[in-house]
Amino acid sequence: MATPMLNGAKNLNPNCGISSKYCFPKKDSVSYSSNYISSTRRSFVPRCSSTAGGSSSSSRPASQPRFIQHKKEAFWFYRFLSIVYDHIINPGHWTEDMRDDALEPADLNDRNLTVVDVGGGTGFTTLGIVKHVDAKNVTILDQSPHQLAKAKQKEALKECRIIEGDAEDLPFPTDYADRYVSAGSIEYWPDPQRGIREAYRVLKIGGKACVIGPVYPTFWLSRFFADVWMLFPKEEEYIEWFEKAGFINIQLKRIGPKWYRGVRRHGLIMGCSVTGIKPFSGDSTLQLGPKAEDVKKPVNPFVFLWRFFLGTIAATYYVLVPIYMWIKDQIVPKGRPI
Numbered sequence: 001m002a003t004p005m006l007n008g009a010k011n012l013n014p015n016c017g018i019s020s021k022y023c024f025p026k027k028d029s030v031s032y033s034s035n036y037i038s039s040t041r042r043s044f045v046p047r048c049s050s051t052a053g054g055s056s057s058s059s060r061p062a063s064q065p066r067f068i069q070h071k072k073e074a075f076w077f078y079r080f081l082s083i084v085y086d087h088i089i090n091p092g093h094w095t096e097d098m099r100d101d102a103l104e105p106a107d108l109n110d111r112n113l114t115v116v117d118v119g120g121g122t123g124f125t126t127l128g129i130v131k132h133v134d135a136k137n138v139t140i141l142d143q144s145p146h147q148l149a150k151a152k153q154k155e156a157l158k159e160c161r162i163i164e165g166d167a168e169d170l171p172f173p174t175d176y177a178d179r180y181v182s183a184g185s186i187e188y189w190p191d192p193q194r195g196i197r198e199a200y201r202v203l204k205i206g207g208k209a210c211v212i213g214p215v216y217p218t219f220w221l222s223r224f225f226a227d228v229w230m231l232f233p234k235e236e237e238y239i240e241w242f243e244k245a246g247f248i249n250i251q252l253k254r255i256g257p258k259w260y261r262g263v264r265r266h267g268l269i270m271g272c273s274v275t276g277i278k279p280f281s282g283d284s285t286l287q288l289g290p291k292a293e294d295v296k297k298p299v300n301p302f303v304f305l306w307r308f309f310l311g312t313i314a315a316t317y318y319v320l321v322p323i324y325m326w327i328k329d330q331i332v333p334k335g336r337p338i
């Protein structure tokens with residue numbers, strides 16, 4: 001079992017300052033000492049220069065692939081996907097046991113915690129949060145009114161505050177929340193570093209961020225479709241974004257559907273849960289330039305439609321991958337690698 005669990009490690013940049021031995025001391029958990037992180041806060045030197053996180057922002061020009069990694073495209077993507085989201089995404093990619101596994105490092109250990117669920121969508125992850133925290137203390141934020149409309153229909157979320165907003169520009173005061181949770185949303189943010197910097201800002205001192213998201217595939221075809229569709233970050237990119245924002249005690253936990261038997265070569269739409277603690281009150285010291293995407297800027301409708309079409313085709317591949325893995329799991333004898 002250990003070997004397939006580490007398949008994703010093939011992806012690690014050997015030049016990265018973190019050796020894979022150091023990155024993966026346990027089967028599925030990565031952690032860093034607070035001392036190391038606090039020293040990097042003062043003079044950060046990017047250690048994984050080939051990753052998108054090597055620059056202060058990993059925004060991509062509209063001319064490059066990753067067709068749905070823009071706010072407008074994500075908006076329209078979820079305009080339609082919201083209709084079937086709970087029926088298509090959850091069974092294949094984001095099951096209840098994965099969700100509970102991924103939320104476990106968030107330490108939702110007190111019903112009175114103030115929690116923000118950013119990119120909360122139809123409220124699937126929020127349903128996991130309100131098992132541990134009173135719904136009245138939880139805010140669901142999303143840029144898609146269509147996704148939020150589904151969350152509003154859920155009885156268990158009736159007392160949550162549900163608001164529209166942008167993950168890269170959160171409408172919460174600095175030092176506001178005890179926990180920041182975001183599941184499966186980072187892959188659509190044009191500038192993930194900015195979103196994680198916002199996570200840092202809105203947390204109280206000692207508060208914890210938990211970002212759950214995809215991991216980059218190593219299998220060539222999966223990598224091709226991942227790159228066309230949206231951002232599948234490498235594990236070290238998540239760590240680097242957290243470090244640069246100022247978090248300490250950063251940990252990465254690998255997650256995946258049971259029937260993948262730990263295989264990570266196709267990437268996983270929900271592949272890891274990354275947590276970090278805010279050590280000081282106030283804003284992050286990380287300076288960023290202007291926002292990557294001006295959503296008010298007019299776009300050429302033909303270019304938009306073409307990008308949207310290609311991005312959606314690539315997304316369809318990722319509907320098929322878990323079905324393929326499920327069939328393999330049924331056929332290959334238990335205990336053997338698939």
Ligand SMILES: C[S@@+](CC[C@H](N)C(=O)[O-])C[C@H]1O[C@@H](n2cnc3c(N)ncnc32)[C@H](O)[C@@H]1O
Pocket residue numbers: 071074075078094118119120121122123124125126141142143144147165166167168182183184185188189
């Ligand atoms: C895959 S869904 C995840 C929904 C939910 N967190 C879950 O666990 O099922 C991604 C969500 O991120 C939202 N989203 C994408 N970009 C966003 C942004 N910049 N700000 C806020 N929400 C965003 C989408 O509208 C969508 O609802």
